[in-house]
Amino acid sequence: GAVVSQHPSWVICKSGTSVKIECRSLDFQATTMFWYRQFPKQSLMLMATSNEGSKATYEQGVEKDKFLINHASLTLSTLTVTSAHPEDSSFYICSAGILAGGEETQYFGPGTRLLVL
Amino acid sequence: SQELEQSPQSLIVQEGKNLTINCTSSKTLYGLYWYKQKYGEGLIFLMMLQKGGEEKSHEKITAKLDEKKQQSSLHITASQPSHAGIYLCGAFEANSNSGYALNFGKGTSLLVTP
Numbered sequence: 626g627a628v629v630s631q632h633p634s635w636v637i638c639k640s641g642t643s644v645k646i647e648c649r650s651l652d653f654q655a656t657t658m659f660w661y662r663q664f665p666k667q668s669l670m671l672m673a674t675s676n677e678g679s680k681a682t683y684e685q686g687v688e689k690d691k692f693l694i695n696h697a698s699l700t701l702s703t704l705t706v707t708s709a710h711p712e713d714s715s716f717y718i719c720s721a722g723i724l725a726g727g728e729e730t731q732y733f734g735p736g737t738r739l740l741v742l
Numbered sequence: 743s744q745e746l747e748q749s750p751q752s753l754i755v756q757e758g759k760n761l762t763i764n765c766t767s768s769k770t771l772y773g774l775y776w777y778k779q780k781y782g783e784g785l786i787f788l789m790m791l792q793k794g795g796e797e798k799s800h801e802k803i804t805a806k807l808d809e810k811k812q813q814s815s816l817h818i819t820a821s822q823p824s825h826a827g828i829y830l831c832g833a834f835e836a837n838s839n840s841g842y843a844l845n846f847g848k849g850t851s852l853l854v855t856p
Contacts, residue, residue, distance in 0.1 A: 668846040718784060731844060735784035
């Protein structure tokens with residue numbers, strides 16, 4: 626199946642610093658990618674939809690200025706957590722969709738674990 | 743907004759036993775995905791169901807979509823320790839401004855004992 630990678634796989638940073646997470650579709654082009662956040666023992670929550678060449682669409686309650694999303698190419702989307710605080714510590718997962726054979730299938734990256742001290 | 747409820751929340755079964763996980767939606771389902779997640783890792787796509795009555799299999803895992811009941815069930819036959827993990831169902835929410843992004847249930851944690 627299609628492969629989606631994320632980098633870094635984990636990151637520890639000091640409070641107040643910014644962290645950038647990359648999401649890449651390795652063997653296909655993705656015009657749309659999705660960013661999710663997962664807190665311990667909870668489900669995935671959609672944060673925003675990343676559209677290549679245009680602004681991201683954010684879900685209600687997600688701060689646009691805090692979580693900057695850039696979809697510079699058809700294979701790369703980045704999520705930057707600006708001025709990170711301990712409450713931003715979470716597991717961030719991206720996904721990209723493929724339409725094949727009339728079916729839409731979403732493939733997920735391996736996730737990035739962020740710990741803000 | 744759409745809510746997906748999974749049951750049971752957790753499950754412990756003996757190796758070799760069969761089990762079923764259910765996912766019930768509060769709204770009409772427009773495609774239902776099943777994923778498996780191991781703690782701290784990404785999601786592994788299992789299968790997608792699109793039509794009412796559709797049934798698909800992936801190795802020893804079978805899933806079925808009951809459109810009328812707004813429900814999908816995931817059945818594992820002759821469970822093995824490798825089946826352990828968290829099973830998540832995801833579905834599109836109609837009229838979402840996120841296009842075909844997925845809403846997820848809270849997951850069912852499965853442990854298979856020797």
